[in-house]
Amino acid sequence: DGGITQSPKYLFRKEGQNVTLSCEQNLNHDAMYWYRQDPGQGLRLIYYSQIVNDFQKGDIAEGYSVSREKKESFPLTVTSAQKNPTAFYLCASSTPGQRNTEAFFGQGTRLTVV
Amino acid sequence: AQSVSQHNHHVILSEAASLELGCNYSYGGTVNLFWYVQYPGQHLQLLLKYFSGDPLVKGIKGFESEFIKSKFSFNLRKPSVQWSDTAEYFCAVRPGGYQKVTFGIGTKLQVIP
Numbered sequence: 001d002g003g004i005t006q007s008p009k010y011l012f013r014k015e016g017q018n019v020t021l022s023c024e025q026n027l028n029h030d031a032m033y034w035y036r037q038d039p040g041q042g043l044r045l046i047y048y049s050q051i052v053n054d055f056q057k058g059d060i061a062e063g064y065s066v067s068r069e070k071k072e073s074f075p076l077t078v079t080s081a082q083k084n085p086t087a088f089y090l091c092a093s094s095t096p097g098q099r100n101t102e103a104f105f106g107q108g109t110r111l112t113v114v
Numbered sequence: 115a116q117s118v119s120q121h122n123h124h125v126i127l128s129e130a131a132s133l134e135l136g137c138n139y140s141y142g143g144t145v146n147l148f149w150y151v152q153y154p155g156q157h158l159q160l161l162l163k164y165f166s167g168d169p170l171v172k173g174i175k176g177f178e179s180e181f182i183k184s185k186f187s188f189n190l191r192k193p194s195v196q197w198s199d200t201a202e203y204f205c206a207v208r209p210g211g212y213q214k215v216t217f218g219i220g221t222k223l224q225v226i227p
Contacts, residue, residue, distance in 0.1 A: 031213045040123070042204060042219035050213050058214070090158065094213070102148055103206075103215055105158040 003027065006091050006106035013078070013085070013113050021076045021109045023091035030095060032074035033103060036060060037088040046089075049074055078111060086113045116141040118207050120218035127195050128226050135190040135221050137205035144210030147188040149179060150217075153201045161203070164188065175199070200225045 004025045013019045025032065031050050035043040045058030049068040063082025068074055074093075078085045088110050092103040121136040139145065149161040162173025169181040177192050188205060205218040 033213075033215065035217070040219060042120075043206075043217040045214065045216070048213055056214075092158075092215075094215075102160045102163050104160075105150075107157045 004091055004093055004104055004106035006089075006109050008109060009107065011109055011111045013111060015113055016080045018077055018079050019111065021078065021089055021091075021111070023074045023076065023106060024072055025074075025091075025093045025104075025106075026072060027093055027104060028071070029093035029104075030071065031093060031103075032068070033092040033094075034058075034064070034066065034074070034076045035090045035092065037090055037108070043090065046076065085111055087111060116145075116207055116209060116214075116216050118205055118216050118218040120203075120205055120221050122221045123219065124222045124224070126224045126226065129197055130194045131225075133190070133192040133195045133199070133223070135203055135205075135223070137188045137190065137218060138186050139188065139205075139207040139216075140186065141207060141209050146208040146210060147179075147181060148206040148208075148215075149173065149177070149188075149190050150204045150206060151201045152204070152220075158204070161190070195223070195225050197225045197227045199223060 007022045033048040034046040044060050047066040049055035065077045090108045091106045094103040095101045117140045119138045147164040150158045151161050162171050164171045164181045171179050202220045202222050204220045208215045
């Protein structure tokens with residue numbers, strides 16, 4: 001089945017450690033996104049990528065890094081510089097350009113810093 | 115930068131009541147508009163979308179929305195809610211030709227049987 005797979009579903013990290021969240025899609029979508037969801041704040045865009053080897057900062061990129069070496073994959077690294085990393089992280093993908101479609105979302109990864 | 119405002123953060127309705135959730139956006143050009151729903155414990159799902167054409171959009175599960183360009187609004191409506199509509203609803207906007215999708219803060223709907 002086509003879709004977006006995020007792993008792991010739950011992740012625990014010690015303070016001061018970097019951690020990488022996985023996002024893989026088999027929808028052949030060019031654009032991919034990372035959002036952070038916090039209660040009362042909705043979804044905030046961290047990074048997005050319109051094509052392989054290209055990505056742009058979203059609204060809250062500080063303390064995060066991404067790579068886009070393959071079309072199917074868009075991993076997000078939460079670094080120790082992120083002041084408040086405990087959150088629910090959502091990955092999404094869509095087709096870009098004039099053939100507009102909606103974004104499809106993965107199941108999310110809940111990161112807890114302990 | 116574009117922004118999205120959802121005015122109702124928490125709505126409580128009885129079953130069979132009518133629903134209208136407000137959504138306004140700030141962007142002067144062509145936009146794509148979306149409503150997503152997140153049921154408890156589930157991932158975000160698309161309810162409906164507007165790209166062009168008829169401003170009255172029908173979505174899944176009896177939801178609809180009307181794009182009013184002059185008011186920069188895209189409110190979500192349902193004539194009669196059910197207990198199973200209990201969820202969080204997000205409005206989102208994407209300027210035409212761009213990839214950045216901006217979401218509102220969400221509205222939690224609780225339907226009481």
